[in-house]
Amino acid sequence: MNYSKATNYALHTMLELAKVPDKAKKGVQELAKYQDISPTYLSKILTKLTKSGLVESSPGALGGYSLAKKPDQINFLAIIQAIEGQIPLFKGCEDKANSCKIDAIMREYEEQMEAYLSTKTLKDAIH
Amino acid sequence: MNYSKATNYALHTMLELAKVPDKAKKGVQELAKYQDISPTYLSKILTKLTKSGLVESSPGALGGYSLAKKPDQINFLAIIQAIEGQIPLFKGCEDKANSCKIDAIMREYEEQMEAYLSTKTLKDAIH
DNA sequence: GGCGGGCTACTCGGATAGTGTGTGTCCGAGTTATGGCGG
DNA sequence: CCGCCATAACTCGGACACACACTATCCGAGTAGCCCGCC
Numbered sequence: 001m002n003y004s005k006a007t008n009y010a011l012h013t014m015l016e017l018a019k020v021p022d023k024a025k026k027g028v029q030e031l032a033k034y035q036d037i038s039p040t041y042l043s044k045i046l047t048k049l050t051k052s053g054l055v056e057s058s059p060g061a062l063g064g065y066s067l068a069k070k071p072d073q074i075n076f077l078a079i080i081q082a083i084e085g086q087i088p089l090f091k092g093c094e095d096k097a098n099s100c101k102i103d104a105i106m107r108e109y110e111e112q113m114e115a116y117l118s119t120k121t122l123k124d125a126i127h
Numbered sequence: 128m129n130y131s132k133a134t135n136y137a138l139h140t141m142l143e144l145a146k147v148p149d150k151a152k153k154g155v156q157e158l159a160k161y162q163d164i165s166p167t168y169l170s171k172i173l174t175k176l177t178k179s180g181l182v183e184s185s186p187g188a189l190g191g192y193s194l195a196k197k198p199d200q201i202n203f204l205a206i207i208q209a210i211e212g213q214i215p216l217f218k219g220c221e222d223k224a225n226s227c228k229i230d231a232i233m234r235e236y237e238e239q240m241e242a243y244l245s246t247k248t249l250k251d252a253i254h
Numbered sequence: 255g256g257c258g259g260g261c262t263a264c265t266c267g268g269a270t271a272g273t274g275t276g277t278g279t280c281c282g283a284g285t286t287a288t289g290g291c292g293g
Numbered sequence: 294c295c296g297c298c299a300t301a302a303c304t305c306g307g308a309c310a311c312a313c314a315c316t317a318t319c320c321g322a323g324t325a326g327c328c329c330g331c332c
Binding site: 001003004007015084087088089090116 | 128130131132139142203207214216228229239240243251253254
């Protein structure tokens with residue numbers, strides 16, 4: 001139970017994109033070199049971020065990626081869920097109906113965590 | 128990123144042990160049948176719980192497992208960490224020193240989660 | 255000088271391994287209550 | 294009737310397959326800017 005490396009890469013990549021002024025484009029090569037990973041792998045991560053509507057891609061020469069929204073409108077939860085998926089972090093006992101208190105506690109726990117991550121935006125990460 | 132099935136089994140097993148009055152013993156066979164898993168596998172889970180000091184085992188005939196403490200003294204965090212280990216759920220950038228704001232946010236997030244799970248005990252799960 | 259085609263740099267997406275972890279099973283060893291046997 | 298011993302039931306721990314997700318790479322396809330040559 002821990003977040004994948006891809007989530008870490010995604011957060012740092014988003015932070016890099018947030019640092020440049022006003023949605024400027026950055027190429028995968030440059031972003032990958034910053035974190036010492038292969039550009040091809042980072043490309044797959046960026047694809048997920050694009051499909052989630054967090055970044056925008058410009059194909060062709062001089063292309064690259066840029067933020068789709070302003071840094072203060074992108075929260076951590078959206079980034080994490082874009083990579084990890086929206087799977088619940090605890091699969092309770094589906095069969096034994098609703099009498100299971102454990103499920104209730106874990107579900108409440110999950111909601112609280114999502115609420116916390118929703119309040120943290122990229123703007124908070126740029127000091 | 129989600130909790131393993133073993134954690135789910137562990138929580139339900141602990142809950143079963145908490146339901147019987149005053150630290151009564153229960154065999155692995157009985158506990159396993161309750162969740163439709165093999166007794167051998169559940170035995171491995173109970174071994175981890177024993178090493179963490181959450182349950183006590185009685186070898187020999189008529190042996191079994193029982194809670195080591197009272198239900199209101201066993202919180203969810205202890206059970207989860209006994210199974211999952213105490214690994215941090217987010218490995219930040221160790222090399223790039225302390226300037227990384229992402230690490231700070233995620234560390235704070237982790238602390239808040241542990242604080243929440245510490246307040247929930249087995250007693251809360253028995254209604 | 256203007257226009258079009260090839261070139262290049264970049265993203266996009268799928269296919270494909272390697273690797274590690276979680277899941278589950280099997281087997282032998284150690285431990286203790288129970289029942290039987292002999293004294 | 295009492296004590297010793299074999300047996301059974303259970304836990305304990307390691308070793309071992311198997312499946313799946315994560316990680317990472319490679320390759321082909323598509324797209325857009327740039328340069329060169331032709332008209």
